[in-house]
Amino acid sequence: MYMSITSSLLHGAASRCTNECLIDVPHRCKDAVLCTRSSRMSGARVLACQAFPTHPAQGPQRPAGHDHRMATRRTLLATTLGAGLLPTISMRSRAGALYDEYAEEYDGLESGRAAQLLGLAGLRGRLASMARGDALEIGAGTGLNLPWLLARPLTSYTALDLSGAMLAGARARLARAPPPPFPVRFVAGDAARLPFPAHSFDCVLSSYALCAMDRPDAALSEALRVLRPGGQLLLLEHARSELWPLSWYQDRTARAVAALSKGCRWDREVGSLVRAAGGEVRALERHLLGTVVLLDAEPRA
Template identity: 40%
Template sequence: MALYARLFASAYDRVLAGSERAGLAALRRELLSHARGRTLEVGAGTGLNLPHYPATLTELTLVEPDPEMTKRLERRVASQRRSGGAQPFPVRCVSAAAERLPFPDDAFDTVVCTLVLCTVEDPVRTLRELRRVLAPGGHLLFLEHVRSGDPALARWQDRLEPLWRRLGRGCRCNRSTLETIEATGFSVLNVEHRRMPKAIPIVAPLIVGCAVARA
């Protein structure tokens, strides 16, 4: 498993490169343009979101639980600093699980999760943690794999989920994530149902949107 974790992390950017060029990077950029103030990204992976954050942020905290991904994330942050391409706000990396965030209540104005809620062990606990650390009026920005609205494709997602979860380091491509967001104290302000370009069908359905914690 340790060897596969290293291989997965080393190949991650290359595997996603075609999707990024075909439109996934544009989806990230549009979503992250709405980030404001103190921003937390959970499951930051190798840092593919990093170039897309607006310069107006106050600070950016990147949380990643996987040690192999964290190494690459830290290298990307350091590389941007050395090249002079770093953002004009503080960026820090923190090793932590999304279900147990080491931050006080109301610590952030924006929380970001992209292709993360499909992989966490406990999405309900994770979203409750995200709600806890969001300041009143703060926004949750999400771009996530979800269960297809097409019954035939959803059945294939169910059939292939056990295999895909092993190949994708925990990715459950058949989760009803929008419903879970709404069930854990968030009101969805807007959501678009999109498809991940250049992706195999079972992971192509996406939701992209913004939610706010209910009072």
């Protein structure tokens, strides 16, 4: 199935903010380029890019046959239980530029009927509901978790992503929301080399980001390093199912899926990765036949 999907054709360059910015809401970062439309993806796209309908775009008309391709990819996404949902951060040097190009399309991933049927928004809400204290989100992307996080009684919130254009989208989302009662900052950085001292946060969370990292072990070790004693590591992530027919399929399509979805590996044992990095798994819920996990862990004493 995945082999029939044409790889994406990318063009243009997106504006990015490369500075670490502490936002005094409702003021905006002076370097942020909000709602940028300086680049678009054209031609055939990977599965996740067209799996969900996007909002009507200003500018060039979409190519002929676009609606048909959208419907086809929505069907493929529902069939694969969300395997095409793309994360927003990678350790590879080219990943930041890749997701800069993809940023404008990203919000459409969870706006369609397929996403509603799969309950994706509800899972994000569950993840955010456990956040507390000084919270760091790695692979924050365009801020899809912000609506839930802003409603939490946090002390502070830091969003980190490798893509400046993704962070610009998150800033735009924040600017449209009521001012939060805690400081918010956006940091361009690599999850495998977090620019924070040890024991800086009470909570580190991430959704659909670990699966695209070349070295998830390094990112998890870093997340645990910056947690304070008793802190929480919260993950919403693609994972290898425990159901044999599905796990067999995941194993045999993993390389093709990764090639077509910006490096996303949907066949990883997330709980095992966390334990190997020095974490203690407190709770692990499986959803969508086990292909998505919601995990709560803490640094091992």
